[in-house]
Amino acid sequence: MTEQRRLAAILVADVVGYSRLMGGDEAGTLAHLATLRTEIIEPQIAKHAGRLFKSMGDGFLIEFASAVQAVSCAKAIQDANDQGRLPLRIGIHVGDVVVQGNDLMGDGVNVAARVEGIAEPGGIAITRAVHEQVRDKLDLGFIDRGEIELKNIQRPVQVFVIGEAKVVGQATVLTLPDKPSIAVLPFQNMSGDPEQEYFADGVVSDIITGLSHYKTLFVIARNSSFAYKGRQVDIRQIGRDLGVHYVLEGSIRKAGNRVRITGQLIDAINGAHIWADRFDGDLEDIFELQDQVAGRVIGGIAPSLWEAEKERAKRKVGNLHAYDYFLRAGAALDRVSAESSLEALALARQAITLEPDFALAHALIAELYVQRWSFGWTVDRPGETKEASRAVRRALELDSNDARVLAWCGQALFITMQRVEEGAALLDQAVRINPNFAAGWTFRASMRIASGEPQSAIGDLERALRLSPLDTLKFYTLTLLGRALTLNGEPTRALPVIAESLRLRPNFQGALVELVVANVLVGRLASARQALAEYRTLLPEMRISIYRERTPHLPMGGRETYVAALREAGLPE
Template sequence: MRYFFDDFSFDTARRELRRGTDVIAVAPRVFDLLNYLIGNRERVVSKDELIRAIWEGRIVSDAALDTRLNAARNAIGDSGDEQRLIKTFRRKGVRFIGAVHETPASTGATVTTNSPTPAFAAPGKPSLVVLPFANLSPDPEQEYFVDGVTESLTTDLSRMVGIFVIGRNTAFTYKGKHVDLKQIGRELGVRYILEGSVQRGQGRIRINVQLIDAGSGNHLWAERFDKPIADFLDMQDEIGARLANQLGTELVTAEARRAAQAPHPDSMDLYFQGMASVHRGSDPANLSQARKFFERAICLDTSNAEAVVGMAFVDAIRGTSMQTGDRTARLLAAETSLAKVLAHLPNHAMAHCLLGVVQIFTKRAAQGIAECGRALALDRNLATAYAWIGLGKCYLGRAEETEACVMQAFQLSPRDNRAFTWMINAGVAQSYLAVDEAAVYWFKRAIETNPNVAAFVHVYLAAALAHLGRIEEARASIQMGLAIDPNFTLAHFHASSPTDNPTCLAQRVRIAEGMRNAGLPER
């Protein structure tokens, strides 16, 4: 069945929630909850009934149920205060009260084992199917959890830019079948296949996952996810989110390799190559190369919003990393580009996040934090938003809160390709707090993770080392920074202050003293 309400469409066959043309990422349990409420909208549904229907009678706390109700409301633009669509009736339950129009669900082609042509994947788009994960646990009752992990991962991957993901219902027609992976690729018309297994035992969950090139059958990437069991209900969503974050980088890299060999790359090919350059680091060379790819992508297709966001990303990072040059103009260019994207795509999570970053670095930290919060409401997997919120708090004089935000980002995406920037944010906050040993730890860890960092990282590291009395190391660090950007000076550091907060300004005076003692030129 397909339901329409407000500007949303809710397709139960495809398990998709859309606002306009945008797919809204929804966790499997939250989708099921919405489905049940919409399907029973003529009456109030008690909490006990919801638990029986969605969790099959398993014990669920009121807090866990309320969390998913709130997630359902957020997904459809509602809130506990407004209750425009989902209304709570005290001591009775909840009811979907929005006006709903329904039509039969969209249908797809039937999968056959001898299909001569691809029937599903969008032409020209990188495409992926997540096959049902295998249950390696001795307890067959764990099957529902394994299926939940597969569904959660499918939902999270569907939000990825430029990647077509085969729907859950089609993928599950292969459950329990031994079919050649190349054959699946031909039948579904996909470039990539993700398969995996889940094993639960002795208080731990272990997941093995492999990404396979459907054309050649070659393994492109493999990963193991191993952790203790905590909140069983939340775990399948967390696993899906963490695997999706890691897999996203791998797919971008694979597509960039493919695009580099294409004789006539299209706009999305160039976008993927630009993102691959972004992933390599934030030094001027990589950022310049990335921007050229994004510019070429836009020349080929002016409607390629992702390339516009990519170009805004480059401008924002150049402006925020204190690279000498016209910092103000770069931040303004980024904000202008993002405003245009959001005017047409108001639910673009990364555009909201980058706009928040620009605001944080233009003395509007409170606005920037709120904008990053909007990004997280649209995409719960956008780990980097947590790290930028942490830096925003630093620039509001609350640097003691920054590291906890950074750790939230790491919890969600522990091997993220942009994790080195989160380490830098933590190091900056520790410098503001005058906790120099911790600052040195974070800056050195960032440089070890990705040596292609901007000059200011080495300069900040030098200041912390100088305050610790490690002058020779501090001077060496200054020289490394000046090798990247010979024009970096104390005057530039002062001119690029992202905050007017009195607490922060006093803290920056101490940081500048460290830079001066390490040998950074005044002008």
């Protein structure tokens, strides 16, 4: 009997994190899955002349006569399922299939299934064969991800993603948030003294923090705003780069005991000036001046927001010299080196000597020890852990309502003291208080990974990347995202994320480990061994036994997966 074959467009969809959802609420998940199928998937299949030829729990395989029908159906399903409890991933391929009764088999189905694994939650991935048939017929913002090796597929496959799917390393257009959105650029230092640069930067950081407490605003994180420091860039381009409607720019002049802040709020869509103003006062009034600037921004964007969000977090410092040392310490922290971390510690300690009740300075000391531990700069583990513990305790005694205090202390409890539950509670509280604090989402994701919740961590990390798309520490967030994807059973999707992290910070030890593990899990042993060689060049003393001791950031099962992968790549016991 002659084998029946035909050309078909195959759509494969499945629910992201289905096993975890079933484990948490089996009855509820099954009910939502039934609703998803009967109210969204099946009606759209019928509307686009498709045929559901196989369903397996949370997975759906659908045949279409044309690629246009398949892609149109996929887009309609994702749009209808927006914000749904069961997020879907969809992959589509056009190819030859083997007909066996009502079932379809062959490469056309296999490739679609593998491509589906590349799509983001809520996203759609298609092969070049599909793209060639729909690119001139459907305007969906296709983004080329290049050729990707797929498991059990003989040759690399060129893949495109559609619309707003998040693609690491690609220049995508960010969609404006559904609330007023703003980026605060570094203010120009008009003091004539380069040494005062840290003061201007610190004041702007506090304005950003002040605005971030308004939950009705979407505020870009400091590290992304400061990517434009010293650069002349069109405001409209900045708005497109950061995905915001408004941009605040200005200048600061500090002379003696007087300070002048000027600011102008600009509509980044059309370049129109909304307002410009000048604020003068004594250094003793610096916090009041910052609040005036923030208040005028709110008033310029939407007057109703000011009345709705009047309550502001109270600052816990009265000594301006202490504040000066704190700003210098923060600037040293941002340089991310073993030497600058020691400099920052000394400056933060001076701030506390002058102002013992300065909560943020205590919390900064805790965060500095997290940085030292994370980058392998710790030289006295017991002593540094003891000082970090004191700093956390004192910071929380002084102010448990500041998102930065909570996030820095929560991360320190988790990383340096391995007090996971306490750290998790503080990080949850930090993002509740300030949902615009990108680092808070990143830190919480790290905690969720360690707690065995990689799917939840992926969502937190995507939010952090959106809040700070140009962050100087983006490499760290991307490394965590690669780890979360690997632990979520998606090492193929993790690889380009890890590669982007290493592009931003070559030889980052954490990313190299992730590269080793992900390559082992997808069967690329030669690439894994090459990455391990680079890792051991940086840490020649590393052994399996030492690695086990240094991985509080991994859940128990995940740790064994990583250890097995490192062992297979050649790391000695």
